[in-house]
Amino acid sequence: MLSVEEALEKVLALVATLGCETVALRDARGRVMAAPAQAQLTQPPFSASAMDGYWIAAADHRPGARLRVEGEAAAGRSYQGPLAPGQAVRIFTGAPVPGPDGVVVLQEHVIREDDTITLAQDLESHGNIRPEGQDFKRGDSFHPKRPLSARDLGLLASMNVSELSVYRRPEVAVIATGDELVMPGETPGPDQIICSNSFIVTALAESAGARVRLLPIARDDRESLRAVFDLAKGADLVVTSGGASVGAHDLVGEVAGELGLERAFWKIAMRPGKPLMAGKMGDAAMLGLPGNPVSATVCAELFLRPMLAKLQGLDPAPRIEPAELATDVAPTGARTHYMRATLSPGDPLPRVTPFAAQDSALLGVLATADCLLIRPKDDVARRAGARVNILRLD
Numbered sequence: 130m131l132s133v134e135e136a137l138e139k140v141l142a143l144v145a146t147l148g149c150e151t152v153a154l155r156d157a158r159g160r161v162m163a164a165p166a167q168a169q170l171t172q173p174p175f176s177a178s179a180m181d182g183y184w185i186a187a188a189d190h191r192p193g194a195r196l197r198v199e200g201e202a203a204a205g206r207s208y209q210g211p212l213a214p215g216q217a218v219r220i221f222t223g224a225p226v227p228g229p230d231g232v233v234v235l236q237e238h239v240i241r242e243d244d245t246i247t248l249a250q251d252l253e254s255h256g257n258i259r260p261e262g263q264d265f266k267r268g269d270s271f272h273p274k275r276p277l278s279a280r281d282l283g284l285l286a287s288m289n290v291s292e293l294s295v296y297r298r299p300e301v302a303v304i305a306t307g308d309e310l311v312m313p314g315e316t317p318g319p320d321q322i323i324c325s326n327s328f329i330v331t332a333l334a335e336s337a338g339a340r341v342r343l344l345p346i347a348r349d350d351r352e353s354l355r356a357v358f359d360l361a362k363g364a365d366l367v368v369t370s371g372g373a374s375v376g377a378h379d380l381v382g383e384v385a386g387e388l389g390l391e392r393a394f395w396k397i398a399m400r401p402g403k404p405l406m407a408g409k410m411g412d413a414a415m416l417g418l419p420g421n422p423v424s425a426t427v428c429a430e431l432f433l434r435p436m437l438a439k440l441q442g443l444d445p446a447p448r449i450e451p452a453e454l455a456t457d458v459a460p461t462g463a464r465t466h467y468m469r470a471t472l473s474p475g476d477p478l479p480r481v482t483p484f485a486a487q488d489s490a491l492l493g494v495l496a497t498a499d500c501l502l503i504r505p506k507d508d509v510a511r512r513a514g515a516r517v518n519i520l521r522l523d
């Protein structure tokens with residue numbers, strides 16, 4: 130059976146980075162920039178006061194000095210007049226300073242009487258001035274290789290960048306399959322359960338930047354599967370869940386094949402997630418997740434997330450981190466085991482404790498887990514304290 134690493138290589142080969150589009154800054158959160166942005170101005174564009182107080186020439190900055198207040202500078206309104214030695218300007222935070230070689234003395238550090246100020250005996254060494262260009266200069270370039278954060282948008286706004294070239298958002302069609310499934314809010318029949326996988330996959334894909342087409346549940350028959358696959362047309366990626374195994378009602382692979390699926394693989398050496406299927410259906414990539422909710426989730430974390438990253442021009446490598454085992458663990462079998470686990474603080478590494486219950490239907494355990502503990506296939510028993518790898522869950 131294919132290893133997880135080989136399978137990841139194959140699913141990534143099914144997708145190519147999407148084209149670009151221009152979006153307004155207001156709509157750019159979470160998008161990935163396709164080209165660097167250049168600062169349209171220098172920031173601050175002028176040397177500005179960092180405090181409310183009095184601007185004075187550096188030569189007048191002496192304990193007990195007495196100066197005459199000539200005028201005022203506020204944010205958006207600079208002081209225009211000439212200034213002679215011994216003269217001060219009332220200044221507020223953000224205002225352009227009236228000249229070079231000056232300092233701003235905090236208003237708390239002067240005594241003011243009419244138009245005269247007297248400086249305190251203990252003077253700060255700090256000039257309280259933000260020099261022109263301290264933050265960035267016109268023409269400086271900014272190109273974070275990550276989904277844009279609130280802070281990135283703040284920087285781009287202050288660079289006066291109002292539109293950005295970003296990668297197109299991947300369009301993902303999500304299909305749950307199974308006669309036993311009904312949607313949340315419906316009343317299940319005696320043999321039915323509620324569909325959870327579509328909500329896991331949709332949320333995960335949207336959080337990874339995709340636009341999701343949540344399609345109706347396909348029943349375990351050819352006509353229904355064909356009809357729902359038809360609704361997926363035009364998507365960049367079609368993600369099914371269920372019907373991937375070897376049972377008489379597991380028809381996803383068969384029907385997808387009839388509809389032109391060129392299968393890249395089916396079944397991998399992974400626990401949970403063995404029956405994972407992937408391939409190409411026309412221009413779209415297809416990822417057939419197993420039906421067990423934990424299997425679907427683990428496969429989505431390990432394969433769907435990297436595919437969405439590559440589609441948006443991001444590094445697709447899963448963020449695997451080291452940790453230390455908090456308990457002894459048993460040997461593994463022929464599949465890499467992604468155990469649901471919790472993390473606790475540790476020094477230098479966080480400590481990881483797998484749950485005793487690892488059945489791939491347990492959504493309660495999955496929701497409480499912080500991470501997946503990655504146990505290599507055919508691994509020996511490990512003692513508490515051993516160094517292991519983990520993949521954090523959101």
Ligand SMILES: Nc1nc2c(c(=O)[nH]1)N[C@H]1C(S)=C(S)[C@@H](COP(=O)(O)OP(=O)(O)OC[C@H]3O[C@@H](n4cnc5c(N)ncnc54)[C@H](O)[C@@H]3O)O[C@H]1N2
Pocket residue numbers: 305306307309310322323324325326327370371372373374375376379401402403404418419420421422424489
């Ligand atoms: N004889 C064998 N049986 C099974 C094997 C095998 O190798 N030989 N593999 C097992 C493994 S491992 C997995 S994983 C499952 C996966 O099977 P399918 O992908 O065909 O999934 P289903 O049979 O359709 O469903 C499995 C399970 O999950 C529930 N399910 C399905 N869809 C949803 C959904 N959208 N939301 C919530 N729950 C869902 C479904 O009701 C079943 O209980 O096969 C094993 N069998």
Ligand code: MOO
Pocket residue numbers: 399400401402403404419421424489
């Ligand atoms: O591989 Mo299945 O995904 O064990 O539950």
